[in-house]
Amino acid sequence: MAGRGGLLMLENFIGGKFLPCSSYLDSYDPSTGEVYCHVPNSGKEEVEAAVEAARAAFPGWSSRSPQERSQVLQRLADLLEQSLEELAQAESKDQGERGKTITLARTMDIPRAVHNFRFFASSILHHTSECTQMDHLGCLHYTVRAPVGIAALISPWNLPLYLLTWKIAPAIAAGNTVIAKPSELTSVTAWMMCRLLEKAGVPPGVVNIVFGTGPRVGEALVSHPEVPLISFTGSQPTAERIMQLSAPHCKKLSLELGGKNPAVIFEDANLAECIPTTVRSSFANQGEICLCTSRIFVQRSIYSEFLKRFVEAARMWKVGIPSDPSADMGALISKAHLEKVRSYIKKARMEGAQILCGEGVDKLNLPPRNQAGYFMLPTVITDVKDESCCMKEEIFGPVTCVVPFDSEEEVIQRANNVKYGLAATVWSGNVGRVHRVAKKLQSGLVWTNCWLIRELNLPFGGMKSSGVGREGAKDSYEFFTEVKTITVKH
Numbered sequence: 253m254a255g256r257g258g259l260l261m262l263e264n265f266i267g268g269k270f271l272p273c274s275s276y277l278d279s280y281d282p283s284t285g286e287v288y289c290h291v292p293n294s295g296k297e298e299v300e301a302a303v304e305a306a307r308a309a310f311p312g313w314s315s316r317s318p319q320e321r322s323q324v325l326q327r328l329a330d331l332l333e334q335s336l337e338e339l340a341q342a343e344s345k346d347q348g349e350r351g352k353t354i355t356l357a358r359t360m361d362i363p364r365a366v367h368n369f370r371f372f373a374s375s376i377l378h379h380t381s382e383c384t385q386m387d388h389l390g391c392l393h394y395t396v397r398a399p400v401g402i403a404a405l406i407s408p409w410n411l412p413l414y415l416l417t418w419k420i421a422p423a424i425a426a427g428n429t430v431i432a433k434p435s436e437l438t439s440v441t442a443w444m445m446c447r448l449l450e451k452a453g454v455p456p457g458v459v460n461i462v463f464g465t466g467p468r469v470g471e472a473l474v475s476h477p478e479v480p481l482i483s484f485t486g487s488q489p490t491a492e493r494i495m496q497l498s499a500p501h502c503k504k505l506s507l508e509l510g511g512k513n514p515a516v517i518f519e520d521a522n523l524a525e526c527i528p529t530t531v532r533s534s535f536a537n538q539g540e541i542c543l544c545t546s547r548i549f550v551q552r553s554i555y556s557e558f559l560k561r562f563v564e565a566a567r568m569w570k571v572g573i574p575s576d577p578s579a580d581m582g583a584l585i586s587k588a589h590l591e592k593v594r595s596y597i598k599k600a601r602m603e604g605a606q607i608l609c610g611e612g613v614d615k616l617n618l619p620p621r622n623q624a625g626y627f628m629l630p631t632v633i634t635d636v637k638d639e640s641c642c643m644k645e646e647i648f649g650p651v652t653c654v655v656p657f658d659s660e661e662e663v664i665q666r667a668n669n670v671k672y673g674l675a676a677t678v679w680s681g682n683v684g685r686v687h688r689v690a691k692k693l694q695s696g697l698v699w700t701n702c703w704l705i706r707e708l709n710l711p712f713g714g715m716k717s718s719g720v721g722r723e724g725a726k727d728s729y730e731f732f733t734e735v736k737t738i739t740v741k742h
């Protein structure tokens with residue numbers, strides 16, 4: 253709806269109704285310094301109302317058959333798909349001159365949000381339970397599953413509707429009711445989705461969305477005693493806080509956190525495929541995807557050739573205003589984030605590393621209106637030590653390091669030498685080596701000779717500091733349900 257000064261003013265969605273909030277946050281377009289929209293600054297009171305609505309909706313929704321719930325999800329997917337262009341425009345605009353390109357929103361974010369609902373609408377129809385027999389004792393054992401209750405779903409700003417629906421779809425498909433909290437920086441598409449829920453047949457209270465900041469509404473939500481499970485995607489410090497707050501209640505947690513993802517490129521790799529894909533895996537969405545590559549290990553015999561071709565390709569990766577359909581990359585999410593990303597380049601220089609292209613080397617070419625925006629060129633660092641913070645910490649920006657290696661054993665050890673373990677890529681024409689290396693990498697996901705081909709049936713998530721738990725068809729179903737083992741003596 254239109255609010256103060258004709259600007260968009262979002263409202264919370266609780267119990268099937270849009271409700272105003274007593275206070276609002278201004279959301280700025282940082283390229284102009286102008287307020288772009290107002291976002292509810294919700295707190296305990298709004299969480300309380302959402303819990304009440306979710307509690308009231310739970311008995312009805314959880315007792316519907318999977319088939320009935322599936323039909324609702326399918327209708328929602330259809331409605332989102334019909335609004336694809338409008339949602340893509342909003343997703344790109346919500347990150348404003350600061351972020352997501354319209355092309356990525358059109359081809360990845362919104363189609364994937366649609367697919368999330370379609371996928372879980374289908375997968376919920378195919379689960380089976382376990383049964384074992386102990387004939388010598390005259391016993392039969394079997395399991396039953398039931399939805400857990402009210403799920404808290406907290407998502408970040410980098411893939412707003414994509415990641416929020418990755419949580420909402422499996423949670424409600426399994427019969428839970430949910431309270432979702434999108435990032436305060438990118439709330440518009442979640443609000444737009446609420447306008448479609450009633451038409452899709454989602455009963456009031458099944459999906460509630462409260463907007464606002466992490467410390468205020470996020471903490472009220474995760475520490476609420478009637479919210480027994482939390483699915484969170486975001487940073488490690490926030491995950492630690494959520495673990496602390498939920499510990500007294502022994503809540504079920506699924507935490508999807510950061511990465512410091514290696515690409516391991518052997519001398520027999522098909523460079524014609526590897527180079528463009530590794531440019532994309534390093535710089536897609538401004539490098540603001542937890543799965544982005546940020547350490548590229550290249551076998552020494554092809555190192556010089558790779559570096560030359562990779563830098564050429566990175567220079568072709570077009571930085572432009574997000575509304576330009578030919579732009580490969582927009583701008584970073586905020587001034588603070590841009591400064592943080594730039595600080596890594598500064599540290600790399602001080603350590604004696606070389607910046608081969610991008611920040612401080614090449615010039616941005618932007619229209620005058622966008623010169624103050626948070627844009628940065630794809631940046632390639634080399635001559636950097638494995639101990640450097642650029643090789644250890646998640647930068648979450650368009651920065652990637654390229655270093656040589658000699659042997660398979662060495663590169664496995666170096667690739668594993670970080671606290672994270674989310675996603676890796678391996679490039680080689682040798683099938684045996686691909687399997688061997690993939691198995692030894694400490695990483696929840698390994699893409700070989702490709703990147704970000706998603707199979708939603710299979711587990712998604714990280715090891716080590718990259719998270720706790722997995723989501724995907726079976727894993728999400730297990731997370732969003734409680735299992736019970738029943739023994740029958742006959």
Ligand SMILES: NC(=O)C1=CN([C@@H]2O[C@H](COP(=O)(O)OP(=O)(O)OC[C@H]3O[C@@H](n4cnc5c(N)ncnc54)[C@H](O)[C@@H]3O)[C@@H](O)[C@H]2O)C=CC1
Pocket residue numbers: 406407408409410433434435436464465466467469470471474485486487488490491493494508509510511541542589646647648
């Ligand atoms: N999956 C990933 O790997 C992601 C990693 N990041 C990393 O995190 C850094 C910071 O990004 P942020 O958006 O600030 O991440 P964040 O972890 O602060 O925010 C993610 C979500 O958690 C909420 N939140 C924040 N504090 C909370 C609290 N105390 N209790 C409950 N909810 C809370 C936020 O409002 C947002 O909805 C990025 O620079 C990047 O390095 C960010 C987004 C995704």
Ligand SMILES: N/C(=C\C=C\C(=O)O)C(=O)O
Pocket residue numbers: 408410411415418485486508540541542543706712
């Ligand atoms: N969680 C993130 C990406 C997930 C992608 C996917 O499920 O395909 C992230 O960037 O935070």
